[in-house]
Amino acid sequence: MQMGEGVEWALHSCLNLGWNEGEAATAARLAAFYDLPAAYLNKQLQALARAGILTSAPGPRGGFRLGRPLEKITLLDVVVAIEGAEDAFRCRQILKDGPGGSTEVDYRETCVLNGAMRRAELAWRRELAAQTLAEIRDTVERTFPGTPEHTRERLSTLRR
Amino acid sequence: MQMGEGVEWALHSCLNLGWNEGEAATAARLAAFYDLPAAYLNKQLQALARAGILTSAPGPRGGFRLGRPLEKITLLDVVVAIEGAEDAFRCRQILKDGPGGSTEVDYRETCVLNGAMRRAELAWRRELAAQTLAEIRDTVERTFPGTPEHTRERLSTLRR
């Protein structure tokens, strides 16, 4: 059970876009920032755009920019955009084939194990939803004050 | 990010073993209980045995039985035994290749994003660790009182 690494790329890219002062950045530049495969990062950014987290524009001067301020983007938003909304634990309702199992009952409702697993995942999602990227950004700026300038500098110089 | 379905099989199998009153059950019977592929379930049960959750015995009268009472088996124990102990979100330390990145710094410690993601996973693990299989069993027995008898009945009649 491993999360795709696109999540990490997407999160860092969103922060970098936040430090870019509303300027658009191409997938190529955002990828060069961390030496990542550009075409693949582009795929992840497309997912963020479909979710409304980013907006995209083609052609010269195009690229990606934030679809809304970092205050309104949570970690959960990004994770769901990249990984999908379905739970990690998926109840296959094997109780259907157990003793007294009925094909008409929805065991996702009645299975006690599924309920406990879902409760744990909800706790995870609650934590993710409680953290906005703005809070992350503020913490980073408090710890490493030079980050905004360095980021903007690098984004404007990479790949011309 | 999906959890292997072996987790669901393992959890239900542990409960069934709990209702089997200390008797050993073979992988074939535990698999026939839910019409699962026997050889593959065997693989999962082996993982549980390596983790000490089950004990295994070869030969006639052999099979698997609980390594300790359900009171001492948590959902987290089973999940870790099947899926491994590593976090779902793995920080690849892409900050190493960012501006001012050093190859000597361990960014799993300093990366704010990684910290937030880890905190969320810890909440998930805490929930899983707080639920013992004994509690699950008790809830099932309260809701479906015939379960212990039905389970034991089926385990002893399946496959001979």
Place this chain on the structure above:
DNA sequence: GCTCCCATACTCGGATAATAACTGTCCGAGTATGGAAGG
């Protein structure tokens, strides 16, 4: 000098391969069984 137009270079977007993880299967090493042989 100013406006309009078009060739150009650039970007996203989705379709297409390569790789790794998960799922499923098979056969061998080892063991308790249970019956037969011997005392």
Place this chain on the structure above:
DNA sequence: CCTTCCATACTCGGACAGTTATTATCCGAGTATGGGAGC
């Protein structure tokens, strides 16, 4: 009848394929640009 031994059937355990999901790459549709022609 009781004990001993051995052939047997059964079990786990790990090694071996098939299938799905993840990672990586490529090329086309569409757009703002910027220079040149025309007024």
